[in-house]
Amino acid sequence: xxxxxxxxxxxxxxxxxxxxxxxxxxxxxxxxxxxxxxxxxxxxxxxxxxxxxxxxxxxxxxxxxxxxxxxxxxxxxxxxxxxxxxxxxxxxxxxxxxxxxxxxxxxxxxxxxxxxxxxxxxxxxxxxxxxxxxxxxxxxxxxxxxxxxxxxxxxxxxxxxxxxxxxxxxxxxxxxxxxxxxxxxxxxxxxxxxxxxxxxxxxxxxxxxxxxxxxxxxxxxxxxxxxxxxxxxxxxxxxxxxxxxxxxxxxxxxxxxxxxxxxxxxxxxxxxxxxxxxxxxxxxxxxxxxxxxxxxxxxxxxxxxx
Amino acid sequence: xxxxxxxxxxxxxxxxxxxxxxxxxxxxxxxxxxxxxxxxxxxxxxxxxxxxxxxxxxxxxxxxxxxxxxxxxxxxxxxxxxxxxxxxxxxxxxxxxxxxxxxxxxxxxxxxxxxxxxxxxxxxxxxxxxxxxxxxxxxxxxxxxxxxxxxxxxxxxxxxxxxxxxxxxxxxxxxxxxxxxxxxxxxxxxxxxxxxxxxxxxxxxx
Numbered sequence: 311x312x313x314x315x316x317x318x319x320x321x322x323x324x325x326x327x328x329x330x331x332x333x334x335x336x337x338x339x340x341x342x343x344x345x346x347x348x349x350x351x352x353x354x355x356x357x358x359x360x361x362x363x364x365x366x367x368x369x370x371x372x373x374x375x376x377x378x379x380x381x382x383x384x385x386x387x388x389x390x391x392x393x394x395x396x397x398x399x400x401x402x403x404x405x406x407x408x409x410x411x412x413x414x415x416x417x418x419x420x421x422x423x424x425x426x427x428x429x430x431x432x433x434x435x436x437x438x439x440x441x442x443x444x445x446x447x448x449x450x451x452x453x454x455x456x457x458x459x460x461x462x463x464x465x466x467x468x469x470x471x472x473x474x475x476x477x478x479x480x481x482x483x484x485x486x487x488x489x490x491x492x493x494x495x496x497x498x499x500x501x502x503x504x505x506x507x508x509x510x511x512x513x514x515x516x517x518x519x520x521x522x523x524x525x526x527x528x529x530x531x532x533x534x535x536x537x538x539x540x541x542x543x544x545x546x547x548x549x550x551x552x553x554x555x556x557x558x559x560x561x562x563x564x565x566x567x568x569x570x571x572x573x574x575x576x577x578x579x580x581x582x583x584x585x586x587x588x589x590x591x592x593x594x595x596x597x598x599x600x601x602x603x604x605x606x607x608x609x610x611x612x613x614x615x616x
Numbered sequence: 617x618x619x620x621x622x623x624x625x626x627x628x629x630x631x632x633x634x635x636x637x638x639x640x641x642x643x644x645x646x647x648x649x650x651x652x653x654x655x656x657x658x659x660x661x662x663x664x665x666x667x668x669x670x671x672x673x674x675x676x677x678x679x680x681x682x683x684x685x686x687x688x689x690x691x692x693x694x695x696x697x698x699x700x701x702x703x704x705x706x707x708x709x710x711x712x713x714x715x716x717x718x719x720x721x722x723x724x725x726x727x728x729x730x731x732x733x734x735x736x737x738x739x740x741x742x743x744x745x746x747x748x749x750x751x752x753x754x755x756x757x758x759x760x761x762x763x764x765x766x767x768x769x770x771x772x773x774x775x776x777x778x779x780x781x782x783x784x785x786x787x788x789x790x791x792x793x794x795x796x797x798x799x800x801x802x803x804x805x806x807x808x809x810x811x812x813x814x815x816x817x818x819x820x821x822x
Binding site: 375378408409410413414416417420421423424427428431443446449450453470 | 646648649652655662671672675676678679680682683685686687689690744746
């Protein structure tokens with residue numbers, strides 16, 4: 311694919327996904343608060359918020375690490391873009407369906423951890439720093455289940471390519487074949503984007519965590535970047551667990567969009583309905599329950615694939 | 617731009633970037649920055665491996681090192697009692713022996729690069745290096761890798777058993793107490809046993 315077209319496709323998917331996520335989030339917030347959903351408002355509101363942030367003055371702290379601070383949102387956005395590039399958006403249409411797509415996704419999501427920690431650390435301020443350390447504890451807990459469920463999904467396809475994994479789901483989707491996979495993946499994905507119940511890094515209990523000292527265009531970049539990560543997670547989840555382009559009547563690209571939106575809507579609903587969990591409890595649950603469940607997923611999927 | 621020229625340019629950028637980032641590890645004044653310059657250097661090496669068609673190894677290098685360098689930064693900050701790692705501190709010490717070690721290792725590697733005969737076996741582009749790597753790991757070399765893997769796993773379990781709070785040698789906090797407020801040569805005092813009426817008071821307030 312032409313490099314300019316490739317950048318356009320990845321940027322378009324991330325931008326449209328992040329806007330849809332913001333609209334869904336606004337609608338869910340109004341629903342939870344019992345406010346009337348005036349759809350005209352709900353659809354315009356994210357653009358209004360973004361414009362407000364873009365025009366707000368940037369704040370700074372005493373002696374921050376300015377380069378790392380500016381790098382953090384770029385790192386998250388770039389890694390989300392790399393993940394999106396490896397996912398086929400329709401049958402035979404991917405920006406780069408590399409043979410090791412699942413490993414590329416894992417590597418990109420590991421670098422996200424670096425981005426979030428740097429964002430908290432480089433502000434040179436207590437609350438962001440605590441947020442950064444919280445994210446490391448969270449990330450070290452969700453990384454293993456995330457890697458294991460993706461390996462399990464790659465076993466029936468006998469390939470690490472995302473396109474081959476989607477193709478292997480022509481008969482039945484992985485969400486049916488490997489019932490443990492999608493729930494574990496969603497927990498890890500919400501941790502990756504520090505979303506909803508796993509929002510320890512940027513939580514309101516830390517006055518905004520890693521983003522506590524960030525305002526103006528830098529805040530806009532950060533909020534966009536973490537939504538890009540969630541969109542990449544949903545897109546990969548739709549491809550790996552929900553059968554990707556497979557589906558009756560409608561064209562494959564539409565199915566892909568619908569499945570991604572469904573996962574985003576589910577994430578938003580969980581974010582508004584489930585209380586934030588305490589990190590030390592989550593770490594224990596992740597190591598004592600989620601990793602063994604993910605191992606069961608790998609062993610059962612491997613035995614079935616043989 | 618032709619494809620091979622683009623690959624050459626990318627190689628020079630990533631390889632040069634890896635060297636510069638590795639040099640910056642020692643020029644920076646913060647443990648976190650040093651750890652992440654090292655990560656940047658590894659990212660360059662990973663990209664070079666991808667350019668050499670070792671995609672799986674290159675990506676796994678990035679995957680592992682992103683986590684390793686973060687853990688290393690956190691551990692260094694914990695051990696150095698420098699809460700944020702933002703306070704300036706020098707990253708180089710023992711200048712004399714460091715110079716000798718650096719020169720010796722550079723000369724050794726340069727000698728290998730110049731003298732050694734590297735295998736020259738061009739492969740067809742349809743070869744699958746990931747599959748070949750898997751066959752190698754679980755075929756001829758399985759005994760070596762499994763021995764190393766199980767040994768490392770046993771080491772990890774053992775160190776957790778020794779170091780955990782309720783570990784092999786009892787409660788980790790046994791005998792420890794808060795540091796004294798005045799500087800003193802004596803070790804920290806034993807903590808006072810909890811008073812019985814403490815709970816009682818708490819109940820009234822609750």
